[in-house]
Amino acid sequence: MDMLKAVKELNVQEPKIKKDPKLIVLKILRNIFLFIIIAISVLPFIWIFISSFKTNAEILDSALTVPAHWSFDGYINAFKLSPLHKFYLNSLIVSISSTVLNVFFVGMAAYVLARFEFKFKKGILLVLSLSLLLPMTSLIHPVYMTIKKIGLYDTKMGLILVYTALGLPSSLYILRSYFLSIPKSIEEAAYVDGAGFFRTYVEIIIPIAKPGLATAAVLQFLLAWNEFLYAIVLTNSQSNRTIPVALSYFTSQFSFNYTAMFAAIVMVSIPSLVAYVVLQEQVVSSLTAGSVKG
Amino acid sequence: MKNKALWIAVFLLPTIIIFLIVFAIPVITVVYTSFFKWKGFSGNMSFVGLNNYIEAFKNDSTFRKALSNTVVWILLQSTIHVGIGTLLALILSKKPRGWKFIRTSYMIPNIISASALAMIFLNVFNPQFGIVNSVIQALGFENFAKNWYFDFSTAFPTVTISWLVYAGLITILVLAEIMSIPESIFEAAKIDGASEMQINLFITLPMLRNILGTCVIVSATSMLKEFELIYLTTKGGPVDLTLNLPLYLYKTALIENNFGYANMMGTTLIIMGIISILLINKIFRLGKSDV
Numbered sequence: 001m002d003m004l005k006a007v008k009e010l011n012v013q014e015p016k017i018k019k020d021p022k023l024i025v026l027k028i029l030r031n032i033f034l035f036i037i038i039a040i041s042v043l044p045f046i047w048i049f050i051s052s053f054k055t056n057a058e059i060l061d062s063a064l065t066v067p068a069h070w071s072f073d074g075y076i077n078a079f080k081l082s083p084l085h086k087f088y089l090n091s092l093i094v095s096i097s098s099t100v101l102n103v104f105f106v107g108m109a110a111y112v113l114a115r116f117e118f119k120f121k122k123g124i125l126l127v128l129s130l131s132l133l134l135p136m137t138s139l140i141h142p143v144y145m146t147i148k149k150i151g152l153y154d155t156k157m158g159l160i161l162v163y164t165a166l167g168l169p170s171s172l173y174i175l176r177s178y179f180l181s182i183p184k185s186i187e188e189a190a191y192v193d194g195a196g197f198f199r200t201y202v203e204i205i206i207p208i209a210k211p212g213l214a215t216a217a218v219l220q221f222l223l224a225w226n227e228f229l230y231a232i233v234l235t236n237s238q239s240n241r242t243i244p245v246a247l248s249y250f251t252s253q254f255s256f257n258y259t260a261m262f263a264a265i266v267m268v269s270i271p272s273l274v275a276y277v278v279l280q281e282q283v284v285s286s287l288t289a290g291s292v293k294g
Numbered sequence: 295m296k297n298k299a300l301w302i303a304v305f306l307l308p309t310i311i312i313f314l315i316v317f318a319i320p321v322i323t324v325v326y327t328s329f330f331k332w333k334g335f336s337g338n339m340s341f342v343g344l345n346n347y348i349e350a351f352k353n354d355s356t357f358r359k360a361l362s363n364t365v366v367w368i369l370l371q372s373t374i375h376v377g378i379g380t381l382l383a384l385i386l387s388k389k390p391r392g393w394k395f396i397r398t399s400y401m402i403p404n405i406i407s408a409s410a411l412a413m414i415f416l417n418v419f420n421p422q423f424g425i426v427n428s429v430i431q432a433l434g435f436e437n438f439a440k441n442w443y444f445d446f447s448t449a450f451p452t453v454t455i456s457w458l459v460y461a462g463l464i465t466i467l468v469l470a471e472i473m474s475i476p477e478s479i480f481e482a483a484k485i486d487g488a489s490e491m492q493i494n495l496f497i498t499l500p501m502l503r504n505i506l507g508t509c510v511i512v513s514a515t516s517m518l519k520e521f522e523l524i525y526l527t528t529k530g531g532p533v534d535l536t537l538n539l540p541l542y543l544y545k546t547a548l549i550e551n552n553f554g555y556a557n558m559m560g561t562t563l564i565i566m567g568i569i570s571i572l573l574i575n576k577i578f579r580l581g582k583s584d585v
Contacts, residue, residue, distance in 0.1 A: 063429075143316060228522045247409045
């Protein structure tokens with residue numbers, strides 16, 4: 001079926017007035033543009049990837065050769081020269097915890113904001129949504145101070161708390177829209193059966209809202225996994241730093257071991273890349289939903 | 295339902311607490327302490343009114359450079375960046391061969407950690423072994439050597455490139471919107487004899503006004519948050535050629551511990567965000583229908 005469709009599309013695509021020179025020039029320009037887009041998107045990464053298997057001498061010798069022997073020394077050295085496994089673990093803990101907390105707590109708020117009428121509802125919704133437009137770079141000092149004051153400076157808990165908040169506005173938007181699309185009659189039946197408020201939410205709403213929760217979770221996970229600014233502001237010890245920060249530490253640590261640095265870049269990027277390629281449709285729809293506010 | 299009001303409060307509470315700690319209290323603190331002279335950890339603060347602002351705009355050339363760079367980047371990002379992303383979306387909407395592959399690849403630089411992207415760029419433009427210089431040398435300019443990130447003549451454009459041309463998010467947003475336009479509209483235009491160019495210019499683009507406005511807001515405000523791609527490459531240098539407000543704020547707050555002054559910059563960033571959004575809303579008449 002897909003093949004047939006593709007063939008059909010190709011036929012439609014080839015314009016019948018092919019001989020018009022203006023169209024040919026346009027088509028060439030279009031292809032050059034597309035070629036440049038692909039080149040700038042993948043070539044830098046491919047170059048880093050190939051170079052990570054070279055020796056230091058080969059890297060310094062020429063950028064345009066492939067390694068004589070594909071060696072994993074860079075990767076082994078990267079783990080030897082830095083507590084990379086520790087950084088990985090920290091990133092996993094922080095990203096997963098903040099994703100679970102974000103989706104769970106914001107989901108609860110989004111649910112009541114989608115379903116019930118109460119005092120100040122509009123105000124609460126407006127204020128919470130406004131935070132989406134706030135440049136978080138402006139809050140470096142007070143966030144740092146607050147986290148220090150409540151004793152969470154240089155802890156994973158501090159990062160988890162801040163990351164949970166960073167994704168609050170987009171998760172709220174995605175989840176609230178999703179809850180709004182679920183027919184009210186479903187829970188009403190549960191309430192009539194005598195189920196409590198919390199039980200209805202956990203046993204009825206959450207299972208139905210799974211796709212919406214997944215969309216919010218993907219966006220939140222990527223946010224936490226990639227975040228850099230608050231990671232350097234709120235931590236200062238190796239035991240709590242995350243993968244993106246590890247890279248900046250690599251620059252000084254490995255200034256003469258390029259192989260290890262290239263390997264480290266690859267290892268930092270791979271999880272986001274894999275998550276993106278595997279969950280592509282999910283990521284695309286969450287980005288679309290997360291950026292386009294109502 | 296028993297205790298409905300109580301349950302509503304319980305469900306809202308965690309989100310509101312997180313919101314207060316990370317957004318509300320910090321915003322109030324930033325604005326309030328921007329009117330104080332507050333240096334170091336002693337906690338001695340003295341009210342100085344608008345002095346931090348006056349000092350910055352009048353006497354601090356580093357601040358003015360950081361501010362003007364930020365504004366230039368906002369303008370470039372809202373025009374060229376959105377332009378590239380939209381052009382690609384228009385092309386991909388015709389579903390040329392490999393369009394899904396292109397859409398996926400173009401998102402890669404946006405999906406990996408910006409710190410990884412910064413490190414990739416730092417190596418790509420490395421004067422000794424970077425691929426850019428190597429390619430230029432291989433093309434016959436054997437003595438070509440440019441320290442892209444640290445040379446006065448190239449630092450600004452080199453930093454700019456690392457976000458300007460990567461408009462994957464814009465492409466995805468615009469593409470999704472184009473695909474939601476009913477096919478019949480394009481068919482009707484074709485029957486009426488409109489060329490592809492005319493359809494793009496006079497039918498598709500006007501229908502994209504709302505999403506383009508959103509894209510311009512996303513792109514413009516992203517420049518108020520740009521940090522890693524400067525911090526990990528030029529650190530704002532040479533001198534302050536590539537410094538922006540977030541980086542200057544970071545240095546002022548966490549290295550010089552000049553908190554009042556840093557929060558003056560934080561307030562400036564918030565105000566710039568509000569102005570950008572209001573202005574773009576007005577230009578694109580967001581939320582208003584065409585009729």
